[in-house]
Structures are given as C-alpha cells and as structure tokens.
Amino acid sequence: MDFTEEQLERYSRHIILQEVGVEGQQKLLESSVLIIGAGGLGTPAAQFLAAAGVGKIGLVDADQVELSNLQRQVLHHTPDVGRLKVESAKNKINSMNPDVEVKTYRDYLYSGNIKEVIREYDFIIDGTDNFPAKFLINDAAVMEDKPFSHAGIIKFTGQTMTVVPSEDTPCYRCVFIDPPPPGAVPSCKEAGVLGVLAGVVGALQATEAIKYLLDKGDLLTGNLLNYDALSMDFRKIEVKKNPDCGVCGEDPEITELIDYEQGACEL
C-alpha cells in the first residue's frame, strides 16, 4: 500500500517515531480492533484508535446516548442524545478520519454470537460495565485465541489488564474466578465515577491495542494495573496463571460459553 500525501502528513508524528515508521503505520491501517461498549471506556479508546489510523474499528453497543452519559463519554455530544451510541460514534469517527472503516453492531453479545463477531478482529477492547459481559468476553477470547484488554472503573479508581491467550498469559478468570453474586454488585449510579477516569483508562486500553498491533514494547500481561486518581498512584500488581482457572487452567471445566445473570450496574 502506498501512502497518499495526505496520509503522510496526517500520520507524520507516528511515522517519525522509530518504533512506528512507515511500516508500523501501514500495519495499523491494515489492522482491526473490536470495541465492545461505546461508552465511558470504549469511546476514548475509539477516538485514539481512529486518530491513529487503525483501518477497521468494530463498535458493539445496543444502547442510545443519554444525557447522563455526556459527563464522560466525550465522543457523544448533546445533539446525539437519543441516537444509537454506535451511530453517534461512527459519525464522529468518519469525520475524524476517513481512512477508518467503522462496522457497527447494535446488538447485545451473548454465548451464541460473540465468537463469530470477535473472530473478525485482531484485538478486542472490553469497554463493558458488567461482569457477565466481562466473563463472556474473557472466555470467548481464550477459546478463540484473541488478545484483549480488560478494564473497569468505579468512583476514582480504575484497573486494566491485557490478555494474550496465544502466549498463555493469565486471563481475567485466572484472577477473578467467577462473577460476583448479582446481589453484591453495588449500583454504579449510586457509586458514581469521575468522568475523566474513564478517559484515562480507555486511553490506556487503546495504547495496549496499538502496541500489540505494532508488536512493540511490553504489554500489560501478567499484571493488573491499578490507578487511583485521588492519590495519583499507578500500581502494577503481578498476577499469575491460575492452574485451577475454569477456562485456561490445567483441566478447564468451561468448554461452552456461559450467559450469567446480569448484575444491574448502569454506568
């Protein structure tokens, strides 16, 4: 693929980086990332991946934009309230960077459709807010050998970890084992979240996706990064593969995907 004059200029700050260069930028343009959840984590990730020239971005979300989303979901604007999140996000990405093909899924993912959807992409970003979805994404990614970035946020703290099943790195289930009982999950509306925290953590997820696609640097595998915005502490906690892990352990009992009951948690 030859770069146009416009592309050379658009991506000049990438191309000048030794770790990216023309070759790396070309890789990004030929890559695809699926973002599950076009909300607090997914929209900042989508913005930076689109700006970076990731050639194909898939967006999964069945919800519409609500006024209370705008405090942190900065890709959605006031006139978008009531529109489908995936349409609103696609619209902005198209205007930001015409090099990016955006594929939208106004669906809920479940055991019956997730594998087929993730198969099409090189890297997955989990930007969902609930544990049934997080475990489903983890298990499907492990089964399909798809690398992904997990993240969660609440109040002033966030966490993120990267899982690369083909390199046998610890998975989300290695650390968290099973979803918490639905009754134990606090209402996220009550808990609240600092808007900018979503942006920081979503941008970290995009960073991991780009590094994976470029095959540069060290990924956040085998580590859970914890970010406390109040104390401004970033702390990496080393995690190991769990031999008893239900999906990637020595004798995994989970061979079919599970649709857990939803623990209500609308962020």
Add this chain to the structure above:
Amino acid sequence: MKIQVNGKKVEYENELTVKELLKEEDVDMPEMVSVELNGEILAKDKFDSQLIKDGDQVEFLYFMGGGSNDGLH
C-alpha cells in the same frame, strides 16, 4: 507479625484468617474482592480458613465494572 497489604506494610499482633483481615482492613464487600496471597489467587472458599502469617504479601483485587452497559442482557 508484619505483613504487606496492597503494597503497604501493616502490623498485627496475632495471625488471622483472610476473612478477618478483610474486616480489619475495612473491606465493606468481600464478595467484590479477589485475594492474592504471596502471588497466588486464593479460592473464595478458603477465606474462612486460610491464615495470614508473618511476612505474607496480600493483595485485594477489586471487581470493577465501568464502561458501557451494552455487552449483553
């Protein structure tokens, strides 16, 4: 005994179970925490019986949702 909890040094007079430590460390909802003891994830059914000993390193890893409610229903 001296132990480390989430990277910070703390002291307790006597050995205590993981469940007791969660309470001492003011963890409101232990069901929203995964516990790593000296680098290994501890099965939840051992919280009651597993003793924390001098020199142990404990991490409380919190379940965090966040993002967007879209993945499934």
